[in-house]
Amino acid sequence: MRELTFTAAAREALAEEMARDPSIFVVGEGVGARGGNFNTTTGLYELYGPMRLRDTPIVERGFIGMCTGAAMTGTRPVVDFMFVDFILDAMGELINQVAKIQYMSSGRLKMPLVLRGSIGISGASATHHSGSYFPMFVNIPGFRVVVPTNAYDAKGLFKTALRGDDPVIFLEHKALLNAKAQVPEEEYFIPFGQAAIVREGTQATAVAVGSMVRRTLEACEALAGEGISIEVIDPRTLAPLDIATILQSVHKTGRLLIVDETFAPCGIGAEIAAQVAAHGFDDLDAPIQRLNGVYTPTPYSPPLEAAVVPNTTQIVQAIRDLLAE
Amino acid sequence: MNLTQKEYLALYRQMLVIRRTEEQLAKAHQAGLIPGACHTYIGQEAIATGVCANLTAQDAVFSTHRGHGHALAKGVPPREVMAELFGRVTGCSRGRGGSMHLFAPEVGMMGTSGIVGPCILQATGAGYSSRLLNNGTVGVAFFGDGASNNGAFHEGLNLAAIWDLPVIFVFENNMYATEVPFSYATRNTDMAERARTYGMNGVSVDGNDVLAVYEAAAAGVRRARAGEGPTLLDCKTYRTRAHSEGMPSLGSYRTQEEVDAWKSRDPIMTYRARLLHEGIASESDCEAIDMEVQALIDESFEFAKNSPYPNPATVAEHIFSS
Numbered sequence: 001m002r003e004l005t006f007t008a009a010a011r012e013a014l015a016e017e018m019a020r021d022p023s024i025f026v027v028g029e030g031v032g033a034r035g036g037n038f039n040t041t042t043g044l045y046e047l048y049g050p051m052r053l054r055d056t057p058i059v060e061r062g063f064i065g066m067c068t069g070a071a072m073t074g075t076r077p078v079v080d081f082m083f084v085d086f087i088l089d090a091m092g093e094l095i096n097q098v099a100k101i102q103y104m105s106s107g108r109l110k111m112p113l114v115l116r117g118s119i120g121i122s123g124a125s126a127t128h129h130s131g132s133y134f135p136m137f138v139n140i141p142g143f144r145v146v147v148p149t150n151a152y153d154a155k156g157l158f159k160t161a162l163r164g165d166d167p168v169i170f171l172e173h174k175a176l177l178n179a180k181a182q183v184p185e186e187e188y189f190i191p192f193g194q195a196a197i198v199r200e201g202t203q204a205t206a207v208a209v210g211s212m213v214r215r216t217l218e219a220c221e222a223l224a225g226e227g228i229s230i231e232v233i234d235p236r237t238l239a240p241l242d243i244a245t246i247l248q249s250v251h252k253t254g255r256l257l258i259v260d261e262t263f264a265p266c267g268i269g270a271e272i273a274a275q276v277a278a279h280g281f282d283d284l285d286a287p288i289q290r291l292n293g294v295y296t297p298t299p300y301s302p303p304l305e306a307a308v309v310p311n312t313t314q315i316v317q318a319i320r321d322l323l324a325e
Numbered sequence: 326m327n328l329t330q331k332e333y334l335a336l337y338r339q340m341l342v343i344r345r346t347e348e349q350l351a352k353a354h355q356a357g358l359i360p361g362a363c364h365t366y367i368g369q370e371a372i373a374t375g376v377c378a379n380l381t382a383q384d385a386v387f388s389t390h391r392g393h394g395h396a397l398a399k400g401v402p403p404r405e406v407m408a409e410l411f412g413r414v415t416g417c418s419r420g421r422g423g424s425m426h427l428f429a430p431e432v433g434m435m436g437t438s439g440i441v442g443p444c445i446l447q448a449t450g451a452g453y454s455s456r457l458l459n460n461g462t463v464g465v466a467f468f469g470d471g472a473s474n475n476g477a478f479h480e481g482l483n484l485a486a487i488w489d490l491p492v493i494f495v496f497e498n499n500m501y502a503t504e505v506p507f508s509y510a511t512r513n514t515d516m517a518e519r520a521r522t523y524g525m526n527g528v529s530v531d532g533n534d535v536l537a538v539y540e541a542a543a544a545g546v547r548r549a550r551a552g553e554g555p556t557l558l559d560c561k562t563y564r565t566r567a568h569s570e571g572m573p574s575l576g577s578y579r580t581q582e583e584v585d586a587w588k589s590r591d592p593i594m595t596y597r598a599r600l601l602h603e604g605i606a607s608e609s610d611c612e613a614i615d616m617e618v619q620a621l622i623d624e625s626f627e628f629a630k631n632s633p634y635p636n637p638a639t640v641a642e643h644i645f646s647s
Contacts, residue, residue, distance in 0.1 A: 022457075023457065023458065025453075025457055051456065051457055052457070054488075056484075057483065057484070057487070059480040059483070059484065061446070061476060061477065061480060062446055062449075062476075062477070062480025062481060062483070062484055063480075063484065064446075065443050065445075065446025065447060065449070065450070065477060065480070065481065066446050066447070066449045066450040066453060066481070066484055067450055067453075068443070068446065068447050068450055069385070069387065069435070069446060069447030069448060069449060069450025069451045069453075069454075069464065070450035070451065070453045070454045070457075071450070072385070072430070072435050072436075072447065072450070072451070073385050073435070073450065073451040073454035073455070073462075073464070074454050074458055074460075075453070075454040075457050075458065077450075092440060092443070093443060093446065096438075096439075096440050096443070097438070097440075097443050097447070101428075101436065102643055102644065102645065102646060103421060103643050103644050104418060104421055104422050104426045104428055104436065105418065105428035105430060105436065105643075106418055106419035106421055106428070106642075106643050107642070107643035107646070108428065108430050108431070109428065109430050109435070109436075110646050111646075141644050142644055142645070144645075164646070165646035165647070166645045166646050
């Protein structure tokens with residue numbers, strides 16, 4: 001089967017859906033002839049022109065508010081925000097408007113708005129280009145929050161996002177954008193709320209998010225040499241969260257570690273831990289553990305930057321500690 | 326102006342529907358029937374009426390916290406506005422919104438908002454949809470002087486201007502953002518000029534003169550539908566009641582003399598006098614409308630008051646599309 005990068009797979013999803021549905025348009029800085037800062041729209045401007053590949057001034061609040069109104073009036077905007085840090089300027093529009101309009105209109109308005117762009121710590125991007133912030137979005141009723149971790153999932157989940165009528169925050173970790181995976185030629189969709197068991201195991205469950213999936217798999221591979229068997233789950237979407245798959249795994253393994261680059265307080269790990277404690281308490285043979293990035297703004301200098309992100313050695317140690325409980 | 330008698334009277338009737346609805350709501354608020362906020366539009370009726378008379382149900386209106394008049398002028402029945410403020414399931418937002426969240430997309434009322442500014446951006450987005458779908462509709466934002474200093478004003482006007490979007494920005498200058506005078510909050514208060522600095526059509530109009538508003542809006546809507554880009558209407562007006570029901574009418578920010586001076590320029594009273602003076606309508610024509618509107622308001626009030634509350638079991642419905 002052919003292999004595509006994460007970015008190429010997501011771009012293919014966008015291209016297919018734009019060909020199918022003329023009401024889809026993309027806004028963002030450099031999404032036109034430039035093809036997107038991360039090549040998210042390469043080649044599409046030539047096909048669809050400026051009304052559908054709309055370069056914007058640097059006005060995140062402005063174009064997100066504009067796309068909110070557009071989504072209420074019959075079109076399907078895709079906001080290509082480049083770095084999630086940039087849309088913090090639009091949090092009022094996102095939380096007060098985008099997330100609430102379906103509810104406030106008692107379901108008579110839809111909000112088919114997809115916001116997509118990069119997250120994560122990578123490549124000395126420093127603190128204004130390294131955020132993830134997904135727990136903030138997960139906390140708000142009204143958003144679908146998607147964090148794909150490979151090319152196959154990126155395409156299938158992006159297709160689902162572009163077909164749906166709900167606002168979707170589609171978050172693409174910078175460290176994963178050039179990673180290749182097998183992507184079939186045939187059309188496929190991945191539903192929201194369906195976690196992937198990316199490695200089967202028996203002794204403990206590791207739920208990993210975003211770029212931590214790859215590192216956790218590396219850690220488990222290393223431990224497998226010692227006969228240690230760990231199950232790894234990639235939730236793929238954080239809202240909705242497939243807690244059932246996690247509970248089933250914990251039922252089997254009795255132990256749970258959540259690995260997440262973002263901050264621990266009120267984070268996705270806290271939510272998963274609370275739900276497993278509530279609904280899987282009798283399955284647990286040890287306290288639930290979390291391994292998170294350091295609770296700090298993201299520093300620039302490479303040794304400092306590396307120090308804030310959980311690495312494979314730390315994940316290995318966290319698993320050993322969990323098994324020793 | 327080239328209106329039929331019927332059209333002239335329709336403007337009168339629409340303003341009166343807003344006035345009588347608001348008066349009924351103010352009374353209902355005092356009687357404890359409205360559990361939340363109530364910002365009346367009394368004194369500003371000519372603006373919503375004059376603008377919306379140029380719109381179809383497909384044109385999208387986005388409004389503010391002072392939005393009852395916009396909803397009514399756009400075609401939301403008074404009974405649904407009242408029921409919404411009373412928190413009833415028959416309200417236009419099915420009891421989920423109240424005064425500041427009136428939604429009726431079936432008539433193009435795309436929401437009032439408790440946040441100052443977003444309506445400007447959303448109307449710009451409706452203009453974008455219109456261009457992409459090529460359906461001839463316009464987006465309309467109603468907002469007050471308070472919103473004009475917000476970043477959304479700058480960003481929305483600029484986007485609408487650079488892309489020639491079919492949008493009407495209706496700036497309602499009632500002189501106070503809650504209680505902060507516009508003259509204090511803004512150095513350049515000439516909003517038509519400010520619009521022109523964005524490269525857009527800017528027109529100043531007497532916001533208490535429904536015909537002047539109608540005419541200016543008609544020209545702006547015509548331009549927008551013809552692909553000639555957005556217009557800002559700078560409408561000077563005055564709210565004669567308190568910012569919000571239950572607050573003092575005068576407070577520390579205005580005088581009784583000022584309120585009285587504006588009341589003497591009441592948009593409905595002056596328009597009615599004009600219709601009579603110019604022989605467009607007779608006293609009995611107007612009285613017939615007065616009675617019909619009063620009956621409508623009475624019926625609407627009874628309907629709203631007797632409507633059921635929403636079922637608490639439905640509280641988490643409609644967060645998502647399915």
